[in-house]
Structures are given as structure tokens and as C-alpha cells.
Amino acid sequence: MLDATTRSGGTVTAVPTAPATELSLTAELSPAAELAVATRTGLAARCTRVLLSPWSRLSLLLVLLAASASSVLLFEPQRLLSDGWPPQLSGAAAAVVFGVAYGLCTVAFVPRPLLNLAAGALFGSQLGLATALAGTVLGAGIAFGLGRILGQDALRPLLRARWLKAADGQLSRHGFRTMMMARLFPGVPFWAANYCAAVSRMGWLPFLLATALGSIPNTAAYAVAGARASAPTSPAFLIAMGFIALPALAGAVVAWRKRHHLRGN
Template sequence: MRTGRVARIAVVVVWVVALVAAWRYGPDADAVRAWVGAAGAAGAVVYLGAYVVAVFALVPRPLLNAAGGLLFGLLPGLLLALAGGLAAALVQFMVARYVAGEAIARRLPPGVLAWLEGLTGRRALMAVVQLRLLPVVPYQAVNYGFGLTRAGALPFALGTLLGGIPATAALVLVGSGGTDVGLPVAVGGTVAAVGIAALWWLRSRRAARERRADT
């Protein structure tokens, strides 16, 4: 097993253990929400900044999204989690494009950059939506990888936002404690969105094979 993969697994394990410890020994949800509510807008700003830093530190985004629901409730938590994910994605996109492109290109898995470039050549917005709904490539790798392609920042941002809604909503809902009725709806919506993305991906592959056969 490669060192990078071991490191990613270790990071996930550490953060899951930390989450369980915080849940077991930390303050209850009502106390945390009261503290965040008293902080006002500063609490939201701190959460957004922490979200971006945490993505760079390879903290699993499901934990960050669920934390948004825990801290702010369903709707505010959803908006803030989406904003945090978008901000983190754009920062990494810009770092790859303008700051450390060569170093990042060397660290991407073999073939990922060429594959992303091929997707971008067809339709960047839908390619990003597809990869957010079907995370076959790690979140950070998509951010950095698209920063190295010719994709525009606006299609990348819109695709990240639209493709991230279903899974983010489900996790924020869990974090907010709304698991009685809302969770099945959120999970169903996520499954439906993933199904649509899978169909679109299969159709794209078939169209690509047909184009190659015609040449």
C-alpha cells in the first residue's frame, strides 16, 4: 500500500476518533448551539475559516458538514457548509492555477490530469457536477486537478455548488438532529442525484466510444 494512501487512512481514523471523543466527552448539542448563537456572525466566520483550513488538513468533509448542522441548525448549517466547501474548493483551485501548479501536478495520481482535461474539453460545468455527485476522485484532487486544466473558475464553482447539495444536505440534516422524517428524504434525494449522474456518465462514455468508432 502506498505511503500516501496510508497517510489518508490515518488522517480519517484520527479524526473519527476525535469526533467520537468530542461526542462522548464534550458539551451537549444545545450547549454548543447556545454558545454559537451568542457569538453571532463571528461564529459563522470562524466556522467558514476553520472549514477551509480543515480541508487543507485532510479532515473528512462529512464531519465538517455534520458539524455545520450541529452548530447552526438545518438551513443556516446547510448554507454555511455549502459556502465552506465552495470556498475551500476555490482556494485549492487557485493555488493549483497560480501558485504551485508544477508541484501539484507531480503529486496527482497518474492519468488524473489528462482525464480531467478530457472531461473539461467537453463540458466543464457538467464534468464538475458529475465528480461531486460521484466522488470517484478525492475532493482535494478534483480541486487541484481542475485548477491545472483550462476550466474556468465560474463553471468550476457552479459545478461544485450544485453537485455538493445532495450529500451536504443529508449530512447537515444528520448533524442538526433531524433524523425522524427528513433523513430518509435527504438520503433518497442523494441516491436519485447520484443515479442521474451515473446515467449521464454512462451516456458520456458511450458517446465517446461512438465518436472514436467513427474516426
């Protein structure tokens, strides 16, 4: 590039000069500039490590769960049993919306029996059962994913107690069978089973499949009870209440007989 000229003996001679971009590329940074760049890079790396650390992710999980529980206290979804479903929604759209709300409510610690009764009361036995099961699997999947991504790395090193190690080993080695038992025989809270499975090494597919299959009897009983709540002396309602009580009693007996396994004896 001919950007400068010189005169020598009356002759004009062009002197080539390097472009500004080439000069900027070849010029070296001053020590102060290099220190500033290194400081910014190091600070960004440290901030990234802190934000992605196991305890930071666990803190985020706790904040999300606290926010979910607070939203339930504010909006009171249990009013569906007394006020009914909004008249603007009906049919399949109402079932889909209720299923999604069901899943989110289970993540926010709303008891499933209450939601199952509402599903039966709002949609009848069959559609209520299908909607409640879909919401059950959705809520379990959300809780399992949150626990696995945000809580597992921080909580696994804390599994030092004998009964915690026993529960973790049972879920890690025999996840499908253990989760089926937890869903079939009520006793372990739904949210607690979800997060315990997430902290263990149980896989996604066995967890979701065991949740779907194991939740059918109990969910069906509550859905039928909700659909027949207006006739509490009807055979369907009484049979449903029997199916609710018997698994709970059986679960208590099994837990009592197997308690020594959780104590590590």
C-alpha cells in the same frame, strides 16, 4: 571647489579640485570587484530561478498539504460532533468561524460529509446549509488557487496517460458541466476534483459556480441529516438519507457506463 593652494612667486593661487563624490562616480571598479559583483548577481538570479521553478513550487504545495493534514490529526476537528461548539461563540459569529474552519479543513483532506453533518447538528438545517456551502466554496477556491499557482506548471507535462489526457481535456473544454457532474454525483473525492481542475485549463468562475450549484443537493441532505440525527426514524431524516444514497448510486452507474471515455477508447 577650492580645496588646495599653490605658491608661485609669493602669490597664492587656488587650485580647483573635484569633489570626492565625483571621483567615486568616475572611478572604475577593479577587475576583482567587477567579478565579485557579477558573481553575486548571477548567484541571486540562479537562486531566484530555482525558488520559482515549477518543481520548487510543487514541493512547497506538497509541504503545505502535508502540514495541513498533520494539523488535522493533531487538533481532531471531528470532535465537534461529540463535544459540541465552544460556548464562547454563538450566532452569526459562530457560523462565520465555522465556515472558515470548514474551508480550511477541506483543504486538509477532512471529508465533507463529516463537516456537513457537523454543520447541521450545530446550526440546524437552514443555517447549517448556508454555512457548509460557504465553507465548500471557500475550501474549493483555496485548493484551486494553490494547485493553479504552485502545481500546474510542474504537473501538466506529466499528463501522458490516456485517461489523464481524457480527464484534462474534459475539464479544459467542458469544465462547468464536468464539475457540476462531479459535485452532484459523489464518487470523486472533493480534494481530488479541486486539484484536477487546477491542473487543467478550467477557469476560476466556472469552477466556483459549478462547485456552489452542484454541491447544494448533497450538502443539504447531510445538513438535514445532521440536524435530525437525534430522531433517526423521522421522515426528514429518512428522506435526507435517501437523497444521500441515490446520488451516490447514480454516480456509480454513470461512472461505470462512461468508463471507456477515461480509458481513451
